[in-house]
Amino acid sequence: QVQLVESGGGLVRPGGSLRLSCVTSRSILSVGDMAWYRQAPGKQREVVARFISDRFANYADSVKGRFTISRDVARNTLYLQMNSLKPEDTAVYYCKADFLDWGRGTQVTVSS
Numbered sequence: 251q252v253q254l255v256e257s258g259g260g261l262v263r264p265g266g267s268l269r270l271s272c273v274t275s276r277s278i279l280s281v282g283d284m285a286w287y288r289q290a291p292g293k294q295r296e297v298v299a300r301f302i303s304d305r306f307a308n309y310a311d312s313v314k315g316r317f318t319i320s321r322d323v324a325r326n327t328l329y330l331q332m333n334s335l336k337p338e339d340t341a342v343y344y345c346k347a348d349f350l351d352w353g354r355g356t357q358v359t360v361s362s
Contacts, residue, residue: 254345259356262335270330270356272345278326282348286319286330288341288358295344299330312338335360 258270274281289295299319300308307319318331328345335358342355 254350254353256345256353256356259358261359263362264336264360266335267333270343272328274326278323281350284328284347287344287346290341337361
């Protein structure tokens with residue numbers, strides 16, 4: 251079964267950085283458009299970043315200038331580089347592909 255597997259979350263202090271990874275078990279070129287979402291406790295899941303191409307992406311206003319989405323075709327991996335993290339970034343982060351089910355997500359906690 252084709253899956254999405256997220257990793258890279260953890261506990262980080264405000265101002266710190268993390269890089270999330272999402273690996274697909276088949277060619278990343280065959281799974282459709284991809285994006286990163288997050289869901290904080292008691293809140294709806296929201297889109298954080300959408301990968302358009304190696305040069306273009308869309309970002310939520312709350313993360314613009316701090317987060318960067320990228321893709322490594324050879325590794326079938328989607329990344330989310332997160333810098334200048336804030337406590338309000340605390341959430342479970344998920345990647346999503348058009349043609350695949352949701353992964354289990356990875357927890358990101360930003361706290362001092």
